[in-house]
Amino acid sequence: MKTINYLASIFIASNVMTITVAANEKVEQVFKNNCASCHGVQLQGAMASSLLDNQWISDGSDDSLTKAISNGIVDRGMPAFGHALSEETIRTLVVYIRETSYNADIAKIQTPTLSKQFKTNLHNVNTREVLSTSGIIWAMDFLPDGSLLYTLRHGELWLQSPKGIRTKVANTPDVWHRGQGGLLDVLPDPDYDKNGWIYLSYSKKTGKNASNKDIGITAIVRGKIKDGKWVEQQTLFEAPKQTHKNRGWHFGSRFAIDGPYLFFTNGDEGHQDDAQNLETQNGKVHRIYKDGRIPKDNPFYNQKGTLKTIWTYGNRNPQGLVIHPKTRQVWSTEHGPRGGDELNLITKGVNYGWPKVTYGMNYDGSPITQHTDLPGMELPVHQWTPSIAVAGMNFYTGKQFKNWQGDLFVGSLAKKQLHRLRIKNNRVIEDEIILKGLGRIRDVVTAPSGELFITINDRQSNQSKVVALSEVK
Numbered sequence: 001m002k003t004i005n006y007l008a009s010i011f012i013a014s015n016v017m018t019i020t021v022a023a024n025e026k027v028e029q030v031f032k033n034n035c036a037s038c039h040g041v042q043l044q045g046a047m048a049s050s051l052l053d054n055q056w057i058s059d060g061s062d063d064s065l066t067k068a069i070s071n072g073i074v075d076r077g078m079p080a081f082g083h084a085l086s087e088e089t090i091r092t093l094v095v096y097i098r099e100t101s102y103n104a105d106i107a108k109i110q111t112p113t114l115s116k117q118f119k120t121n122l123h124n125v126n127t128r129e130v131l132s133t134s135g136i137i138w139a140m141d142f143l144p145d146g147s148l149l150y151t152l153r154h155g156e157l158w159l160q161s162p163k164g165i166r167t168k169v170a171n172t173p174d175v176w177h178r179g180q181g182g183l184l185d186v187l188p189d190p191d192y193d194k195n196g197w198i199y200l201s202y203s204k205k206t207g208k209n210a211s212n213k214d215i216g217i218t219a220i221v222r223g224k225i226k227d228g229k230w231v232e233q234q235t236l237f238e239a240p241k242q243t244h245k246n247r248g249w250h251f252g253s254r255f256a257i258d259g260p261y262l263f264f265t266n267g268d269e270g271h272q273d274d275a276q277n278l279e280t281q282n283g284k285v286h287r288i289y290k291d292g293r294i295p296k297d298n299p300f301y302n303q304k305g306t307l308k309t310i311w312t313y314g315n316r317n318p319q320g321l322v323i324h325p326k327t328r329q330v331w332s333t334e335h336g337p338r339g340g341d342e343l344n345l346i347t348k349g350v351n352y353g354w355p356k357v358t359y360g361m362n363y364d365g366s367p368i369t370q371h372t373d374l375p376g377m378e379l380p381v382h383q384w385t386p387s388i389a390v391a392g393m394n395f396y397t398g399k400q401f402k403n404w405q406g407d408l409f410v411g412s413l414a415k416k417q418l419h420r421l422r423i424k425n426n427r428v429i430e431d432e433i434i435l436k437g438l439g440r441i442r443d444v445v446t447a448p449s450g451e452l453f454i455t456i457n458d459r460q461s462n463q464s465k466v467v468a469l470s471e472v473k
Protein backbone atom coordinates (compact mmCIF):
# COMPACT_ATOMS: atom_id res chain seq x y z
CA MET A 1 0.00 0.00 0.00
CA LYS A 2 1.26 3.45 -0.89
CA THR A 3 2.16 5.92 1.83
CA ILE A 4 0.93 9.39 1.15
CA ASN A 5 0.82 10.93 4.60
CA TYR A 6 2.50 14.01 3.35
CA LEU A 7 -0.02 14.69 0.61
CA ALA A 8 -2.86 13.95 2.93
CA SER A 9 -1.71 16.47 5.45
CA ILE A 10 -1.57 19.14 2.77
CA PHE A 11 -5.14 18.32 1.81
CA ILE A 12 -6.27 18.44 5.39
CA ALA A 13 -4.63 21.75 6.02
CA SER A 14 -5.68 23.49 2.88
CA ASN A 15 -8.93 21.96 1.88
CA VAL A 16 -10.77 19.30 3.73
CA MET A 17 -11.09 20.99 7.11
CA THR A 18 -13.00 23.92 5.71
CA ILE A 19 -15.58 21.97 3.76
CA THR A 20 -19.17 22.34 4.76
CA VAL A 21 -21.83 20.26 3.11
CA ALA A 22 -25.26 21.66 2.50
CA ALA A 23 -28.03 19.53 3.93
CA ASN A 24 -29.25 16.90 1.50
CA GLU A 25 -26.36 17.38 -0.89
CA LYS A 26 -26.22 14.65 -3.53
CA VAL A 27 -23.69 11.92 -3.01
CA GLU A 28 -22.08 12.31 -6.44
CA GLN A 29 -21.24 15.93 -5.62
CA VAL A 30 -20.08 15.10 -2.10
CA PHE A 31 -17.72 12.49 -3.49
CA LYS A 32 -16.41 14.79 -6.19
CA ASN A 33 -15.74 17.61 -3.73
CA ASN A 34 -14.19 15.55 -0.95
CA CYS A 35 -12.86 12.25 -2.20
CA ALA A 36 -12.20 12.26 -5.94
CA SER A 37 -8.89 14.12 -5.68
CA CYS A 38 -7.35 11.08 -3.96
CA HIS A 39 -9.56 8.14 -4.97
CA GLY A 40 -10.27 9.23 -8.57
CA VAL A 41 -13.51 10.59 -10.04
CA GLN A 42 -14.68 7.07 -10.96
CA LEU A 43 -13.46 5.66 -7.61
CA GLN A 44 -10.84 3.83 -9.66
CA GLY A 45 -7.94 5.04 -7.52
CA ALA A 46 -5.43 7.83 -8.02
CA MET A 47 -2.92 8.72 -5.37
CA ALA A 48 -5.07 6.74 -2.94
CA SER A 49 -6.31 3.24 -3.58
CA SER A 50 -9.22 2.19 -5.75
CA LEU A 51 -12.54 1.83 -3.95
CA LEU A 52 -13.78 -0.64 -6.57
CA ASP A 53 -11.51 -3.64 -6.11
CA ASN A 54 -12.91 -4.94 -2.80
CA GLN A 55 -9.45 -4.79 -1.28
CA TRP A 56 -9.75 -3.22 2.12
CA ILE A 57 -7.35 -2.43 4.94
CA SER A 58 -10.17 -3.17 7.35
CA ASP A 59 -12.65 -6.06 7.25
CA GLY A 60 -14.52 -4.30 4.45
CA SER A 61 -17.85 -4.17 6.30
CA ASP A 62 -20.16 -1.15 6.06
CA ASP A 63 -19.19 -0.32 9.64
CA SER A 64 -15.48 -0.28 8.94
CA LEU A 65 -15.87 1.86 5.81
CA THR A 66 -18.06 4.27 7.80
CA LYS A 67 -15.37 4.42 10.50
CA ALA A 68 -12.61 4.99 7.94
CA ILE A 69 -14.49 7.93 6.41
CA SER A 70 -15.52 9.34 9.76
CA ASN A 71 -12.31 8.92 11.77
CA GLY A 72 -9.79 8.69 8.93
CA ILE A 73 -6.87 6.29 8.82
CA VAL A 74 -4.20 8.57 10.16
CA ASP A 75 -1.15 6.41 9.54
CA ARG A 76 -2.15 5.86 5.88
CA GLY A 77 -3.11 9.39 4.98
CA MET A 78 -6.87 9.00 4.83
CA PRO A 79 -8.28 12.18 6.37
CA ALA A 80 -11.15 12.16 8.90
CA PHE A 81 -14.44 13.56 7.62
CA GLY A 82 -16.52 13.12 10.77
CA HIS A 83 -16.36 16.83 11.55
CA ALA A 84 -17.23 17.99 8.03
CA LEU A 85 -19.83 15.49 6.89
CA SER A 86 -22.96 14.41 8.74
CA GLU A 87 -23.49 10.75 9.65
CA GLU A 88 -26.27 10.60 7.07
CA THR A 89 -24.01 11.91 4.33
CA ILE A 90 -21.27 9.45 5.27
CA ARG A 91 -23.87 6.69 4.98
CA THR A 92 -24.64 7.82 1.41
CA LEU A 93 -20.92 7.62 0.58
CA VAL A 94 -20.79 3.99 1.73
CA VAL A 95 -23.85 3.21 -0.42
CA TYR A 96 -22.19 5.00 -3.34
CA ILE A 97 -18.96 2.99 -2.97
CA ARG A 98 -20.94 -0.28 -2.88
CA GLU A 99 -23.03 0.77 -5.85
CA THR A 100 -20.12 1.79 -8.04
CA SER A 101 -17.99 -1.26 -7.29
CA TYR A 102 -20.90 -3.68 -7.82
CA ASN A 103 -21.75 -2.05 -11.14
CA ALA A 104 -18.14 -2.39 -12.25
CA ASP A 105 -18.18 -6.10 -11.28
CA ILE A 106 -21.43 -7.06 -13.01
CA ALA A 107 -20.48 -5.22 -16.20
CA LYS A 108 -18.18 -8.19 -16.84
CA ILE A 109 -20.98 -10.80 -16.80
CA GLN A 110 -21.98 -12.02 -20.26
CA THR A 111 -25.55 -12.25 -21.43
CA PRO A 112 -26.46 -15.72 -22.69
CA THR A 113 -28.28 -16.09 -26.00
CA LEU A 114 -31.77 -17.58 -25.88
CA SER A 115 -31.71 -21.30 -26.77
CA LYS A 116 -27.95 -21.55 -26.25
CA GLN A 117 -26.41 -23.30 -23.28
CA PHE A 118 -24.59 -21.46 -20.57
CA LYS A 119 -22.76 -22.45 -17.40
CA THR A 120 -23.53 -21.70 -13.80
CA ASN A 121 -21.60 -22.85 -10.73
CA LEU A 122 -23.70 -25.98 -10.21
CA HIS A 123 -25.49 -26.72 -13.49
CA ASN A 124 -25.25 -26.23 -17.22
CA VAL A 125 -28.45 -24.60 -18.37
CA ASN A 126 -30.43 -24.21 -21.57
CA THR A 127 -33.14 -21.61 -22.18
CA ARG A 128 -36.29 -22.01 -24.20
CA GLU A 129 -38.88 -19.41 -25.10
CA VAL A 130 -42.32 -20.51 -23.89
CA LEU A 131 -44.31 -17.52 -25.03
CA SER A 132 -43.94 -13.92 -26.13
CA THR A 133 -46.47 -11.11 -25.81
CA SER A 134 -46.70 -7.35 -25.75
CA GLY A 135 -47.24 -5.74 -22.35
CA ILE A 136 -45.71 -6.49 -18.97
CA ILE A 137 -46.22 -9.98 -17.56
CA TRP A 138 -46.51 -9.26 -13.84
CA ALA A 139 -47.08 -12.74 -12.49
CA MET A 140 -47.51 -16.34 -13.58
CA ASP A 141 -48.35 -19.69 -12.03
CA PHE A 142 -49.43 -23.18 -13.01
CA LEU A 143 -52.79 -24.89 -12.71
CA PRO A 144 -52.69 -28.59 -11.74
CA ASP A 145 -53.28 -29.62 -15.39
CA GLY A 146 -50.07 -27.84 -16.42
CA SER A 147 -51.76 -24.75 -17.90
CA LEU A 148 -49.90 -21.53 -17.34
CA LEU A 149 -51.83 -18.57 -15.94
CA TYR A 150 -50.36 -15.10 -16.31
CA THR A 151 -51.34 -11.49 -15.77
CA LEU A 152 -50.56 -8.58 -18.06
CA ARG A 153 -50.26 -5.47 -15.98
CA HIS A 154 -52.48 -3.36 -18.21
CA GLY A 155 -55.36 -5.56 -17.06
CA GLU A 156 -55.51 -8.95 -18.75
CA LEU A 157 -55.49 -12.49 -17.37
CA TRP A 158 -54.36 -15.20 -19.79
CA LEU A 159 -54.25 -18.96 -19.78
CA GLN A 160 -51.89 -21.03 -21.95
CA SER A 161 -52.74 -24.72 -22.21
CA PRO A 162 -50.00 -27.38 -22.06
CA LYS A 163 -50.36 -27.62 -25.85
CA GLY A 164 -49.65 -23.92 -26.21
CA ILE A 165 -53.14 -22.63 -26.95
CA ARG A 166 -53.64 -19.21 -25.44
CA THR A 167 -56.90 -17.66 -24.29
CA LYS A 168 -57.66 -14.34 -22.66
CA VAL A 169 -59.96 -14.70 -19.68
CA ALA A 170 -63.03 -12.47 -20.10
CA ASN A 171 -64.69 -10.30 -17.43
CA THR A 172 -61.69 -9.84 -15.14
CA PRO A 173 -61.89 -6.78 -12.85
CA ASP A 174 -61.24 -3.26 -14.19
CA VAL A 175 -57.83 -2.11 -13.04
CA TRP A 176 -56.35 1.30 -12.33
CA HIS A 177 -53.49 1.00 -14.80
CA ARG A 178 -51.35 3.87 -13.72
CA GLY A 179 -47.63 4.03 -12.88
CA GLN A 180 -46.79 0.71 -11.26
CA GLY A 181 -50.46 -0.20 -10.85
CA GLY A 182 -52.61 -2.60 -12.83
CA LEU A 183 -53.42 -6.29 -12.69
CA LEU A 184 -50.72 -7.71 -10.44
CA ASP A 185 -50.42 -11.11 -8.77
CA VAL A 186 -52.25 -14.30 -9.66
CA LEU A 187 -52.21 -17.47 -7.55
CA PRO A 188 -54.32 -20.60 -7.83
CA ASP A 189 -55.51 -22.10 -4.55
CA PRO A 190 -53.28 -25.03 -3.44
CA ASP A 191 -56.60 -26.97 -3.35
CA TYR A 192 -57.56 -25.74 -6.82
CA ASP A 193 -58.62 -29.24 -7.89
CA LYS A 194 -61.27 -29.24 -5.18
CA ASN A 195 -62.40 -25.61 -5.08
CA GLY A 196 -61.33 -23.87 -8.33
CA TRP A 197 -60.38 -20.60 -6.61
CA ILE A 198 -57.86 -18.24 -8.17
CA TYR A 199 -56.60 -15.20 -6.26
CA LEU A 200 -55.90 -11.87 -7.96
CA SER A 201 -54.48 -8.59 -6.74
CA TYR A 202 -54.81 -5.31 -8.59
CA SER A 203 -54.82 -1.58 -8.14
CA LYS A 204 -58.35 -0.29 -8.15
CA LYS A 205 -59.58 3.25 -8.69
CA THR A 206 -62.07 4.14 -5.97
CA GLY A 207 -62.93 7.81 -6.54
CA LYS A 208 -61.41 11.24 -6.16
CA ASN A 209 -59.87 13.08 -3.25
CA ALA A 210 -60.61 16.65 -2.06
CA SER A 211 -58.32 18.10 -4.73
CA ASN A 212 -60.16 16.13 -7.41
CA LYS A 213 -57.32 13.66 -8.01
CA ASP A 214 -57.99 9.98 -8.65
CA ILE A 215 -57.48 7.76 -5.63
CA GLY A 216 -57.15 4.01 -5.33
CA ILE A 217 -55.98 0.98 -3.39
CA THR A 218 -54.58 -2.50 -3.75
CA ALA A 219 -57.60 -4.80 -3.98
CA ILE A 220 -57.54 -8.53 -3.27
CA VAL A 221 -60.20 -10.79 -4.82
CA ARG A 222 -60.74 -14.40 -5.71
CA GLY A 223 -62.83 -15.92 -8.46
CA LYS A 224 -63.08 -18.87 -10.82
CA ILE A 225 -62.53 -19.38 -14.51
CA LYS A 226 -65.48 -21.07 -16.22
CA ASP A 227 -65.85 -21.31 -20.00
CA GLY A 228 -63.12 -18.72 -20.46
CA LYS A 229 -64.83 -16.24 -18.13
CA TRP A 230 -63.92 -14.85 -14.69
CA VAL A 231 -66.93 -15.65 -12.48
CA GLU A 232 -68.08 -15.87 -8.85
CA GLN A 233 -65.74 -13.07 -7.78
CA GLN A 234 -65.46 -12.37 -4.05
CA THR A 235 -63.74 -9.32 -2.59
CA LEU A 236 -61.32 -10.42 0.13
CA PHE A 237 -59.67 -7.16 1.08
CA GLU A 238 -60.15 -3.47 0.43
CA ALA A 239 -58.68 -0.92 2.81
CA PRO A 240 -61.02 1.57 4.56
CA LYS A 241 -62.02 4.54 2.40
CA GLN A 242 -60.13 7.20 4.41
CA THR A 243 -56.82 5.51 3.59
CA HIS A 244 -57.15 5.53 -0.22
CA LYS A 245 -54.23 7.31 -1.86
CA ASN A 246 -53.64 9.24 -5.03
CA ARG A 247 -50.17 7.89 -5.83
CA GLY A 248 -49.60 5.41 -8.63
CA TRP A 249 -46.78 3.31 -7.23
CA HIS A 250 -45.73 0.80 -4.56
CA PHE A 251 -48.96 -1.23 -4.57
CA GLY A 252 -47.12 -4.44 -3.71
CA SER A 253 -48.55 -7.04 -4.14
CA ARG A 254 -47.74 -10.73 -3.94
CA PHE A 255 -49.63 -13.61 -2.43
CA ALA A 256 -48.60 -16.66 -0.51
CA ILE A 257 -50.97 -19.26 0.87
CA ASP A 258 -50.24 -21.42 3.90
CA GLY A 259 -53.04 -23.76 4.94
CA PRO A 260 -56.14 -21.63 5.52
CA TYR A 261 -54.18 -18.35 5.47
CA LEU A 262 -53.62 -15.91 2.62
CA PHE A 263 -50.71 -13.54 3.04
CA PHE A 264 -50.40 -10.51 0.78
CA THR A 265 -48.11 -7.51 0.54
CA ASN A 266 -49.17 -3.90 0.19
CA GLY A 267 -46.37 -1.44 -0.64
CA ASP A 268 -46.24 2.02 0.94
CA GLU A 269 -48.14 3.53 -2.04
CA GLY A 270 -45.65 6.40 -2.14
CA HIS A 271 -46.47 7.49 1.44
CA GLN A 272 -43.42 6.15 3.22
CA ASP A 273 -44.21 7.32 6.76
CA ASP A 274 -47.44 5.30 6.70
CA ALA A 275 -45.31 2.14 6.81
CA GLN A 276 -44.93 2.81 10.58
CA ASN A 277 -48.63 3.62 11.04
CA LEU A 278 -50.79 0.68 12.11
CA GLU A 279 -53.99 2.45 11.06
CA THR A 280 -53.24 2.17 7.36
CA GLN A 281 -52.87 -0.71 4.92
CA ASN A 282 -49.80 0.57 3.06
CA GLY A 283 -46.26 -0.49 3.88
CA LYS A 284 -47.43 -3.79 5.38
CA VAL A 285 -47.72 -7.53 4.94
CA HIS A 286 -51.27 -8.70 5.75
CA ARG A 287 -52.77 -12.03 6.75
CA ILE A 288 -56.37 -13.02 6.16
CA TYR A 289 -58.20 -16.30 5.70
CA LYS A 290 -58.59 -17.43 2.09
CA ASP A 291 -62.25 -16.36 2.23
CA GLY A 292 -61.41 -12.87 3.51
CA ARG A 293 -62.23 -13.32 7.21
CA ILE A 294 -59.60 -11.97 9.60
CA PRO A 295 -57.84 -14.43 11.93
CA LYS A 296 -58.31 -13.48 15.58
CA ASP A 297 -54.69 -14.32 16.39
CA ASN A 298 -53.34 -11.61 14.05
CA PRO A 299 -50.84 -9.54 16.06
CA PHE A 300 -52.85 -6.29 16.21
CA TYR A 301 -56.32 -7.81 16.19
CA ASN A 302 -57.13 -6.59 19.67
CA GLN A 303 -55.33 -3.26 19.48
CA LYS A 304 -57.76 -0.35 19.13
CA GLY A 305 -57.59 1.78 16.00
CA THR A 306 -55.31 -0.56 14.07
CA LEU A 307 -56.02 -2.46 10.89
CA LYS A 308 -56.70 -6.03 12.02
CA THR A 309 -55.31 -7.62 8.87
CA ILE A 310 -51.74 -6.39 9.52
CA TRP A 311 -49.18 -9.16 10.03
CA THR A 312 -45.98 -7.08 9.76
CA TYR A 313 -45.16 -3.40 9.16
CA GLY A 314 -42.31 -1.10 8.12
CA ASN A 315 -42.24 -2.80 4.69
CA ARG A 316 -41.45 -0.46 1.78
CA ASN A 317 -42.64 -2.34 -1.30
CA PRO A 318 -42.46 -6.12 -1.08
CA GLN A 319 -42.95 -7.69 -4.53
CA GLY A 320 -41.90 -11.22 -3.72
CA LEU A 321 -43.62 -13.49 -1.18
CA VAL A 322 -43.24 -17.25 -0.79
CA ILE A 323 -43.73 -19.97 1.78
CA HIS A 324 -40.76 -22.25 2.36
CA PRO A 325 -41.86 -25.71 1.21
CA LYS A 326 -40.57 -27.46 4.36
CA THR A 327 -40.37 -24.99 7.24
CA ARG A 328 -43.52 -23.08 6.14
CA GLN A 329 -41.76 -19.81 6.97
CA VAL A 330 -42.87 -16.76 5.01
CA TRP A 331 -40.13 -15.03 3.01
CA SER A 332 -40.38 -11.74 1.16
CA THR A 333 -38.28 -9.59 -1.12
CA GLU A 334 -38.68 -5.87 -0.70
CA HIS A 335 -37.61 -3.03 -2.96
CA GLY A 336 -35.34 -0.57 -1.19
CA PRO A 337 -34.88 3.00 -2.39
CA ARG A 338 -31.45 3.55 -4.03
CA GLY A 339 -29.63 0.72 -2.27
CA GLY A 340 -30.97 -1.56 0.42
CA ASP A 341 -33.17 -4.07 -1.39
CA GLU A 342 -34.09 -6.68 1.20
CA LEU A 343 -34.80 -10.34 1.73
CA ASN A 344 -36.90 -10.67 4.88
CA LEU A 345 -38.16 -13.52 6.96
CA ILE A 346 -41.71 -12.38 7.65
CA THR A 347 -42.55 -12.97 11.30
CA LYS A 348 -45.77 -12.11 13.12
CA GLY A 349 -45.99 -8.54 14.43
CA VAL A 350 -42.46 -7.53 13.48
CA ASN A 351 -41.45 -4.00 12.40
CA TYR A 352 -39.06 -4.09 9.42
CA GLY A 353 -38.14 -0.47 9.95
CA TRP A 354 -38.93 1.44 6.76
CA PRO A 355 -38.35 4.40 6.56
CA LYS A 356 -36.67 4.76 9.95
CA VAL A 357 -33.94 2.31 8.98
CA THR A 358 -32.67 1.38 5.53
CA TYR A 359 -29.43 0.40 3.83
CA GLY A 360 -30.29 2.77 0.99
CA MET A 361 -30.48 6.47 0.19
CA ASN A 362 -32.85 8.60 -1.91
CA TYR A 363 -32.80 8.16 -5.69
CA ASP A 364 -31.15 11.58 -6.09
CA GLY A 365 -28.24 10.58 -3.83
CA SER A 366 -29.40 12.55 -0.80
CA PRO A 367 -29.60 10.78 2.56
CA ILE A 368 -32.66 9.14 4.11
CA THR A 369 -31.06 8.20 7.42
CA GLN A 370 -27.72 6.99 8.75
CA HIS A 371 -29.49 4.14 10.58
CA THR A 372 -29.37 0.65 9.20
CA ASP A 373 -30.49 -0.74 12.54
CA LEU A 374 -32.51 0.55 15.50
CA PRO A 375 -33.93 -1.14 18.59
CA GLY A 376 -37.29 -2.81 17.94
CA MET A 377 -36.70 -3.11 14.20
CA GLU A 378 -35.77 -6.25 12.34
CA LEU A 379 -32.73 -6.45 10.08
CA PRO A 380 -33.11 -8.08 6.67
CA VAL A 381 -31.72 -11.59 6.27
CA HIS A 382 -29.90 -10.32 3.17
CA GLN A 383 -29.62 -6.95 1.47
CA TRP A 384 -28.52 -5.79 -1.96
CA THR A 385 -26.72 -2.48 -2.37
CA PRO A 386 -26.99 -1.25 -5.03
CA SER A 387 -30.60 -2.17 -5.53
CA ILE A 388 -31.10 -4.91 -8.06
CA ALA A 389 -34.86 -4.16 -7.91
CA VAL A 390 -35.85 -7.47 -6.32
CA ALA A 391 -39.09 -8.95 -7.56
CA GLY A 392 -40.76 -12.37 -7.64
CA MET A 393 -39.05 -15.44 -6.25
CA ASN A 394 -39.46 -19.15 -5.76
CA PHE A 395 -37.87 -21.97 -3.79
CA TYR A 396 -36.82 -24.54 -6.38
CA THR A 397 -38.53 -27.85 -5.70
CA GLY A 398 -38.39 -29.51 -9.15
CA LYS A 399 -36.76 -32.75 -10.21
CA GLN A 400 -34.37 -31.46 -12.91
CA PHE A 401 -31.74 -29.46 -11.12
CA LYS A 402 -30.44 -31.82 -8.43
CA ASN A 403 -27.93 -29.34 -7.03
CA TRP A 404 -30.41 -26.52 -6.72
CA GLN A 405 -32.87 -28.28 -4.43
CA GLY A 406 -34.39 -25.87 -1.93
CA ASP A 407 -32.44 -22.88 -3.24
CA LEU A 408 -34.27 -19.58 -3.53
CA PHE A 409 -34.38 -18.03 -7.01
CA VAL A 410 -34.90 -14.28 -7.01
CA GLY A 411 -35.65 -12.11 -10.03
CA SER A 412 -34.26 -8.61 -10.51
CA LEU A 413 -35.81 -5.90 -12.66
CA ALA A 414 -33.24 -3.10 -12.88
CA LYS A 415 -30.18 -5.34 -13.11
CA LYS A 416 -31.94 -7.98 -15.25
CA GLN A 417 -30.51 -10.75 -13.10
CA LEU A 418 -31.61 -14.10 -11.76
CA HIS A 419 -30.06 -14.82 -8.37
CA ARG A 420 -29.70 -18.21 -6.73
CA LEU A 421 -29.58 -17.94 -2.96
CA ARG A 422 -28.63 -20.79 -0.69
CA ILE A 423 -30.09 -20.33 2.75
CA LYS A 424 -28.88 -22.13 5.82
CA ASN A 425 -30.14 -21.50 9.36
CA ASN A 426 -32.00 -18.44 8.06
CA ARG A 427 -28.83 -16.89 6.62
CA VAL A 428 -27.84 -16.49 2.99
CA ILE A 429 -24.59 -18.39 2.50
CA GLU A 430 -24.40 -18.05 -1.30
CA ASP A 431 -25.71 -15.43 -3.72
CA GLU A 432 -24.93 -16.43 -7.30
CA ILE A 433 -26.04 -14.48 -10.34
CA ILE A 434 -26.93 -17.33 -12.67
CA LEU A 435 -28.36 -15.28 -15.53
CA LYS A 436 -27.98 -11.70 -16.61
CA GLY A 437 -29.11 -9.40 -19.37
CA LEU A 438 -32.03 -11.19 -21.03
CA GLY A 439 -34.56 -8.76 -19.59
CA ARG A 440 -36.24 -7.54 -16.43
CA ILE A 441 -37.12 -10.64 -14.40
CA ARG A 442 -40.35 -10.13 -12.49
CA ASP A 443 -41.51 -13.62 -11.61
CA VAL A 444 -39.98 -17.05 -11.07
CA VAL A 445 -41.86 -20.35 -10.74
CA THR A 446 -40.86 -24.02 -10.62
CA ALA A 447 -42.73 -25.75 -13.46
CA PRO A 448 -44.33 -29.21 -13.07
CA SER A 449 -41.69 -30.42 -15.58
CA GLY A 450 -38.93 -29.41 -13.18
CA GLU A 451 -37.88 -26.53 -15.41
CA LEU A 452 -37.48 -23.12 -13.84
CA PHE A 453 -39.78 -20.59 -15.50
CA ILE A 454 -38.99 -16.88 -15.48
CA THR A 455 -40.75 -13.89 -17.00
CA ILE A 456 -38.59 -11.36 -18.80
CA ASN A 457 -39.57 -7.94 -20.04
CA ASP A 458 -38.01 -5.34 -22.26
CA ARG A 459 -39.15 -1.84 -21.39
CA GLN A 460 -38.30 -0.22 -24.72
CA SER A 461 -40.25 -2.62 -26.89
CA ASN A 462 -42.90 -3.31 -24.20
CA GLN A 463 -42.47 -7.04 -24.94
CA SER A 464 -42.49 -9.82 -22.38
CA LYS A 465 -41.52 -13.45 -22.63
CA VAL A 466 -41.82 -16.51 -20.48
CA VAL A 467 -38.54 -18.42 -20.62
CA ALA A 468 -37.92 -21.94 -19.33
CA LEU A 469 -34.54 -22.92 -17.89
CA SER A 470 -33.75 -26.61 -18.26
CA GLU A 471 -30.80 -28.73 -17.25
CA VAL A 472 -28.12 -29.73 -19.77
CA LYS A 473 -26.54 -33.00 -18.65
Ligand code: HEC
Residues within 6 Å of the ligand: 001, 002, 003, 004, 007, 008, 011, 031, 034, 035, 036, 037, 038, 039, 047, 048, 049, 050, 051, 055, 056, 057, 058, 059, 060, 064, 065, 068, 069, 073, 076, 077, 078, 079, 081, 093, 097
Ligand atom coordinates in the same frame (compact mmCIF):
# COMPACT_ATOMS: atom_id res chain seq x y z
C1 HEC B 1 -6.00 13.08 0.95
C2 HEC B 1 -6.34 11.92 0.21
C3 HEC B 1 -7.65 11.26 0.52
C4 HEC B 1 -8.89 11.82 0.51
C5 HEC B 1 -9.27 13.26 0.20
C6 HEC B 1 -9.81 10.76 0.80
N1 HEC B 1 -9.14 9.61 1.00
FE1 HEC B 1 -9.94 7.81 1.46
N2 HEC B 1 -8.12 7.03 1.67
C7 HEC B 1 -6.97 7.68 1.43
C8 HEC B 1 -5.87 6.79 1.70
C9 HEC B 1 -4.42 7.12 1.54
C10 HEC B 1 -6.42 5.58 2.12
C11 HEC B 1 -5.73 4.32 2.56
C12 HEC B 1 -5.63 3.35 1.44
C13 HEC B 1 -4.50 3.73 0.53
O1 HEC B 1 -3.37 3.70 0.99
O2 HEC B 1 -4.77 4.11 -0.60
C14 HEC B 1 -7.84 5.76 2.07
C15 HEC B 1 -8.75 4.77 2.37
C16 HEC B 1 -10.10 4.89 2.23
C17 HEC B 1 -11.04 3.84 2.43
C18 HEC B 1 -10.68 2.40 2.71
C19 HEC B 1 -10.82 1.92 4.10
C20 HEC B 1 -10.38 0.46 4.17
O3 HEC B 1 -10.79 -0.19 5.12
O4 HEC B 1 -9.64 -0.01 3.32
C21 HEC B 1 -12.26 4.34 2.18
C22 HEC B 1 -13.59 3.61 2.25
C23 HEC B 1 -12.09 5.71 1.83
N3 HEC B 1 -10.77 6.03 1.87
C24 HEC B 1 -13.13 6.56 1.48
C25 HEC B 1 -12.95 7.90 1.25
C26 HEC B 1 -14.04 8.81 1.05
C27 HEC B 1 -15.50 8.43 0.98
C28 HEC B 1 -13.48 10.03 0.91
C29 HEC B 1 -14.22 11.33 0.75
C30 HEC B 1 -15.18 11.67 1.78
C31 HEC B 1 -12.07 9.88 0.99
N4 HEC B 1 -11.78 8.58 1.21
C32 HEC B 1 -11.17 10.92 0.85
C33 HEC B 1 -6.80 8.97 1.01
C34 HEC B 1 -7.82 9.87 0.85
